[in-house]
Amino acid sequence: xxxxxxxxxxxxxxxxxxxxxxxxxxxxxxxxxxxxxxxxxxxxxxxxxxxxxxxxxxxxxxxxxxxxxxxxxxxxxxxxxxxxxxxxxxxxxxxxxxxxxxxxxxxxxxxxxxxxxxxxxxxxxxxxxxxxxxxxxxxxxxxxxxxxxxxxxxxxxxxxxxxxxxxxxxxxxxxxxxxxxxxxxxxxxxxxxxxxxxxxxxxxxxxxxxxxxxxxxxxxxxxxxxxxxxxxxxxxxxxxxxxxxxxxxxxxxxxxxxxxxxxxxxxxxxxxxxxxxxxxxxxxxxxxxxxxxxxxxxxxxxxxxxxxxxxxxxxxxxxxxxxxxxxxxxxxxxxxxxxxxxxxxxxxxxxxxxxxxxxxxxxxxxxxxxxxxxxxxxxxxxxxxxxxxxxxxxxxxxxxxxxxxxxxxxxxxxxxxxxxxxxxxxxxxxxxxxxxxxxxxxxxxxxxxxxxxxxxxxxxxxxxxxxxxx
Amino acid sequence: xxxxxxxxxxxxxxxxxxxxxxxxxxxxxxxxxxxxxxxxxxxxxxxxxxxxxxxxxxxxxxxxxxxxxxxxxxxxxxxxxxxxxxxxxxxxxxxxxxxxxxxxxxxxxxxxxxxxxxxxxxxxxxxxxxxxxxxxxxxxxxxxxxxxxxxxxxxxxxxxxxxxxxxxxxxxxxxxxxxxxxxxxxxxxxxxxxxxxxxxxxxxxxxxxxxxxxxxxxxxxxxxxxxxxxxxxxxxxxxxxxxxxxxxxxxxxxxxxxxxxxxxxxxxxxxxxxxxxxxxxxxxxxxxxxxxxxxxxxxxxxxxxxxxxxxxxxxxxxxxxxxxxxxxxxxxxxxxxxxxxxxxxxxxxxxxxxxxxxxxxxxxxxxxxxxxxxxxxxxxxxxxxx
Amino acid sequence: xxxxxxxxxxxxxxxxxxxxxxxxxxxxxxxxxxxxxxxxxxxxxxxxxxxxxxxxxxxxxxxxxxxxxxxxxxxxxxxxxxxxxxxxxxxxxxxxxxxxxxxxxxxxxxx
Numbered sequence: 001x002x003x004x005x006x007x008x009x010x011x012x013x014x015x016x017x018x019x020x021x022x023x024x025x026x027x028x029x030x031x032x033x034x035x036x037x038x039x040x041x042x043x044x045x046x047x048x049x050x051x052x053x054x055x056x057x058x059x060x061x062x063x064x065x066x067x068x069x070x071x072x073x074x075x076x077x078x079x080x081x082x083x084x085x086x087x088x089x090x091x092x093x094x095x096x097x098x099x100x101x102x103x104x105x106x107x108x109x110x111x112x113x114x115x116x117x118x119x120x121x122x123x124x125x126x127x128x129x130x131x132x133x134x135x136x137x138x139x140x141x142x143x144x145x146x147x148x149x150x151x152x153x154x155x156x157x158x159x160x161x162x163x164x165x166x167x168x169x170x171x172x173x174x175x176x177x178x179x180x181x182x183x184x185x186x187x188x189x190x191x192x193x194x195x196x197x198x199x200x201x202x203x204x205x206x207x208x209x210x211x212x213x214x215x216x217x218x219x220x221x222x223x224x225x226x227x228x229x230x231x232x233x234x235x236x237x238x239x240x241x242x243x244x245x246x247x248x249x250x251x252x253x254x255x256x257x258x259x260x261x262x263x264x265x266x267x268x269x270x271x272x273x274x275x276x277x278x279x280x281x282x283x284x285x286x287x288x289x290x291x292x293x294x295x296x297x298x299x300x301x302x303x304x305x306x307x308x309x310x311x312x313x314x315x316x317x318x319x320x321x322x323x324x325x326x327x328x329x330x331x332x333x334x335x336x337x338x339x340x341x342x343x344x345x346x347x348x349x350x351x352x353x354x355x356x357x358x359x360x361x362x363x364x365x366x367x368x369x370x371x372x373x374x375x376x377x378x379x380x381x382x383x384x385x386x387x388x389x390x391x392x393x394x395x396x397x398x399x400x401x402x403x404x405x406x407x408x409x410x411x412x413x414x415x416x417x418x419x420x421x422x423x424x425x426x427x428x429x430x431x432x433x434x435x436x437x438x439x440x441x442x443x444x445x446x447x448x449x450x451x452x453x454x455x456x457x458x459x460x461x462x463x464x465x466x467x468x469x470x
Numbered sequence: 471x472x473x474x475x476x477x478x479x480x481x482x483x484x485x486x487x488x489x490x491x492x493x494x495x496x497x498x499x500x501x502x503x504x505x506x507x508x509x510x511x512x513x514x515x516x517x518x519x520x521x522x523x524x525x526x527x528x529x530x531x532x533x534x535x536x537x538x539x540x541x542x543x544x545x546x547x548x549x550x551x552x553x554x555x556x557x558x559x560x561x562x563x564x565x566x567x568x569x570x571x572x573x574x575x576x577x578x579x580x581x582x583x584x585x586x587x588x589x590x591x592x593x594x595x596x597x598x599x600x601x602x603x604x605x606x607x608x609x610x611x612x613x614x615x616x617x618x619x620x621x622x623x624x625x626x627x628x629x630x631x632x633x634x635x636x637x638x639x640x641x642x643x644x645x646x647x648x649x650x651x652x653x654x655x656x657x658x659x660x661x662x663x664x665x666x667x668x669x670x671x672x673x674x675x676x677x678x679x680x681x682x683x684x685x686x687x688x689x690x691x692x693x694x695x696x697x698x699x700x701x702x703x704x705x706x707x708x709x710x711x712x713x714x715x716x717x718x719x720x721x722x723x724x725x726x727x728x729x730x731x732x733x734x735x736x737x738x739x740x741x742x743x744x745x746x747x748x749x750x751x752x753x754x755x756x757x758x759x760x761x762x763x764x765x766x767x768x769x770x771x772x773x774x775x776x777x778x779x780x781x782x783x784x785x786x787x788x789x790x791x792x793x794x795x796x797x798x799x800x801x802x803x804x805x806x807x808x809x810x811x812x813x814x815x816x817x818x819x820x821x822x823x824x825x826x827x828x829x830x831x832x833x834x835x836x837x838x839x840x841x842x843x844x845x846x847x848x849x850x851x852x853x854x855x856x
Numbered sequence: 857x858x859x860x861x862x863x864x865x866x867x868x869x870x871x872x873x874x875x876x877x878x879x880x881x882x883x884x885x886x887x888x889x890x891x892x893x894x895x896x897x898x899x900x901x902x903x904x905x906x907x908x909x910x911x912x913x914x915x916x917x918x919x920x921x922x923x924x925x926x927x928x929x930x931x932x933x934x935x936x937x938x939x940x941x942x943x944x945x946x947x948x949x950x951x952x953x954x955x956x957x958x959x960x961x962x963x964x965x966x967x
Contacts, residue, residue: 173925403772508908
C-alpha cells in the first residue's frame with residue numbers, strides 16, 4: 001500500500017478482523033421485544049406520553065406487518081435474541097476526556113480521536129451502543145442557531161419542533177423495520193438549520209455496535225429550513241462477532257423551500273450485521289436533496305434512500321456505490337417520487353461484486369399525474385470481478401404524466417482483460433491492477449466525498465480486494 | 471345488496487425464505503399450486519384483478535367458443551389432441567395462477583408440427599376469432615431440426631381467454647412468430663408463450679397488442695443448448711382505459727446464448743396503462759452470454775400510465791455483454807417543430823413522427839401485407855384521439 | 857349533498873365500531889370503507905392510493921384512517937394523504953343517516 005499523508009487513517013486497516021471491548025453494558029440488557037420492553041425504554045428516557053403511545057402503536061404494527069418477501073434473505077434474524085436497549089453510560093459525556101476508558105480505546109482503534117482532533121472544526125457526535133455519549137458542537141454553529149443534538153436530547157429540549165416532524169416523512173407503518181425502529185429507537189442525530197443559514201462544514205457522526213446481538217436503532221431527523229444548507233456525514237463501522245447483529249435506522253429529512261441538504265454515508269458494518277435502513281427526504285419547492293451512499297460492509301444491506309419531490313423545481317440526486325464480497329448481499333438503490341411540475345432527479349449507481357458476493361440495484365422512479373415536464377435519469381453500472389459473483393438490477397419505472405421524460409440505462413461488465421494486461425505489463429501485480437480498475441470504476445462517486453472519506457473508501461476497497469485474485 | 475367483508479384478512483408473518491432468484495419462475499401445471507392472488511403479489515401488482523372477469527379465481531364454466539382457421543402449407547401437420555398428449559407438458563411451466571388454470575382446464579389442444587429440414591414456402595396463418603364466453607387454450611408449435619417457418623397468429627373478437635402457447639424450436643431451426651392481439655374493446659386475454667430453443671436454433675417473436683380491455687402476455691424463453699438465439703419484439707398501442715401488460719423472461723441457463731428484447735409502445739387517452747416487465751437471468755456457471763433489452767414508451771396524452779421494469783439477474787462474471795435501457799417520454803417536440811416548419815399540418819406531423827417511431831419495429835414483420843395492416847391500425851388508433 | 861342524489865343503504869350504524877371501520881362492497885362492486893370517528897360517519901374508497909390495500913384493515917384515529925401496509929394516513933373529510941408514501945388523495949363519498957341506516961351516494965366522487 002502506498003503511504004497516505006493522513007495519520008488518522010492508519011488505524012483503519014486493523015479492523016479487518018474485527019475486535020470488541022468488554023461487554024459490560026450489554027450483559028444487563030434483556031433480549032427480545034414486547035410491550036414491557038418498549039414501555040421500559042420510554043420510561044428510562046422519561047419521555048412525554050405521546051412518544052410512549054407512538055412506540056406502543058409501532059410495536060403493534062411491527063407485530064402485524066409481514067417480513068419483506070423480496071430482496072435479501074432475512075430469515076436468520078432472530079428478533080427474540082436481540083437486545084433492544086443498551087445504555088452504555090448513565091450520562092452523556094461533554095468532552096473527550098469524560099468518555100470511559102474502554103470507549104476511548106475502541107475509538108482509538110477506529111482512528112477517531114486523531115480524526116476528531118483534526119475535525120474539531122466540525123461537530124462530532126459519536127454514538128456508542130444505543131446512546132450518544134460524546135457530543136461537541138462548535139460554538140459558531142450554536143450562534144447561527146443551528147441545532148445539532150442527539151435525538152433523545154432533542155425530544156427533551158425541542159418538543160414542539162420534534163412532535164411536528166417526527167414520523168411525518170416515514171410513518172411507523174411504512175415497513176416492518178421502520179415500525180421496529182419507531183418502537184425502540186434510541187440515539188441518532190437531530191439537526192435543525194434555520195432559514196438561510198449555510199453550514200460551511202460537514203456535520204459528522206460515528207456509529208458503532210459493540211454488544212453481541214445488540215440491535216442499534218438510531219433515529220435521525222434533519223430539518224433544513226428555507227434557503228439553508230447542510231451536509232451531514234454518517235460513517236459506520238463495527239467489530240465482528242460470531243452471531244448476527246441487527247442495525248435498523250430511520251432517517252427523516254425535510255428540505256424546505258430553496259434549501260439544500262446533502263447526506264453522505266459510508267457504511268462499513270462488519271460482515272455479520274443486517275443493515276436494514278429506511279431513509280427518506282421530502283424536498284419542497286426549489287429544494288435539493290442529495291444522497292451519497294457507500295455500502296461496503298454488512299452481511300445484508302437493504303437500503304433505498306428516497307426523495308419525494310413535492311414542490312415545483314425540486315431536485316433529487318442519489319450517488320451510490322455498493323461493494324459485495326464473499327457472503328455479502330448489498331441490496332441497495334434509490335427511489336425518486338415526482339409529485340410536482342418541473343422536478344428532476346438523477347440516480348447514479350455503481351456496484352462491484354466479487355468472491356461470490358451479490359449486489360442488487362433496486363430502484364423506483366415514479367412520476368405522478370400533474371408532475372409535468374419532470375425529468376429523471378438513472379444509470380446503473382455493475383462490475384463483476386470473478387465468475388462466481390452475482391449482480392442484479394431491478395428498476396421500477398412508473399410514469400403517469402405524458403409531459404415527462406425518463407431514461408434508465410444499466411450495464412453489467414466484467415473486468416476487461418485488456419485493461420488488466422496493460423496494467424500488469426507496466427509492472428503491476430494483478431491484485432494491485434484490479435484494485436486500480438475498481439477505484440477507477442467508482443471514482444465518479446468517490447470524488448463527491450469529503451477528502452478523508454474518499455481516502456477511507458480507497459483504503460476499504462483495497463481491503464476488500466485482498467485475495468480477490470487467484 | 472351489500473356484503474360486509476367480515477372474514478379476517480390473512481397477513482403473512484412468516485420468515486419465509488426469499489427465493490434465490492427473484493425472476494426464475496417456480497411454475498406449475500396445476501392451478502391449485504397457486505394461491506388466489508390479492509393484487510399485492512409481485513407478479514400481479516400491476517394487473518387490475520377487478521377487470522379479469524374472474525379469471526384469477528375461476529369458479530364458473532369454460533363456455534367460450536373460438537372460430538379457428540389454420541392455413542398451413544405443405545410440410546406442416548395440424549392435429550387436435552387430448553389432454554393426455556405428452557408433448558403438451560414438455561415446454562415451460564405456467565408461471566401464474568391464470569395460465570396454470572388454462573393448463574388445468576383446456577379440453578383440446580392444437581398442435582402444429584413442421585417436419586425436419588422443411589423450409590415453408592409461405593407462412594402458417596392462424597386466425598382465431600373469439601366468440602364470447604370464457605375459454606382456456608393450449609397450443610403447441612413444434613419445429614423439428616433445421617425446419618424454418620413463419621407463423622402468424624391473428625386474434626380478434628371478444629371473450630375471456632387464458633392460455634399457453636408452447637413453441638419448440640429444434641436444433642438449427644428458425645421460427646418467427648407474429649402474434650397480433652386485435653381483440654374487441656371488452657376482451658380479456660391472459661396468455662403465456664413458452665419457447666424452448668435447441669442448439670443453434672433461432673426464435674423470433676413479434677407481439678402486436680392493440681385491442682382488448684385487459685391483455686397480459688408473458689413470453690418466456692429457455693435455451694436447451696449453445697448457439698441458441700431469441701429475439702423478442704413487441705409493439706403496443708394502448709388507448710382509453712386499456713391495460714396492456716407484457717412480461718418477458720429470458721433464462722440464459724446455458725452458455726453461449728444470445729437474446730435481444732425490444733418493446734415499444736404508445737399510449738393515448740384516459741387511463742391507458744402499459745406495463746412492461748423484462749426479466750433476464752444469466753445463469754450460474756454460464757459463459758459467453760450476450761443480452762440486451764430495451765423498452766420505449768411514448769405518452770401521447772395526460773392520464774396515461776406506464777410501468778417499465780427491466781430486471782436483470784446475473785450469476786456469473788463471464789458475460790459477453792449485458793444491459794438494458796428504458797425510456798419514456800413524449801413526442802419529440804423538435805421533430806414535430808421541424809415538420810411543421812416545413813408546412814406540414816400538426817395532425818399529419820404527429821402521424822409521421824409516430825410512424826417513424828414504430829417503423830423499424832414493424833419492418834421486422836416479414837410479411838408486407840401484415841406490415842401495412844398493422845401500420846394502418848396504429849394510425850387509426852392515433853386518429854381516434856385527434 | 858343534493859336531495860336528488862341516488863342514496864344506497866350500505867350498512868346499519870351499529871355494524872360500524874366507534875372510532876372504527878367497516879369495509880363493504882356496493883352492488884356495482886365499489887369497495888367502500890365506512891368509518892366512524894369524532895362522532896361522524898365517513899365513506900372513502902376502500903383502496904389505498906399508494907398500493908392495492910384495503911384501508912378498512914387499518915386503524916382509525918381523530919378523523920383519519922391509516923393504511924396498515926405502508927403507514928400513510930388519510931384525512932377522512934378530504935381524502936388527502938397526511939404523510940408519505942401515499943401522495944394522492946383517496947376518493948370520498950357523501951354519507952347520510954336515515955335512522956340506523958347508513959346511506960352512501962356514489963354519484964359524486966370527491967377527490
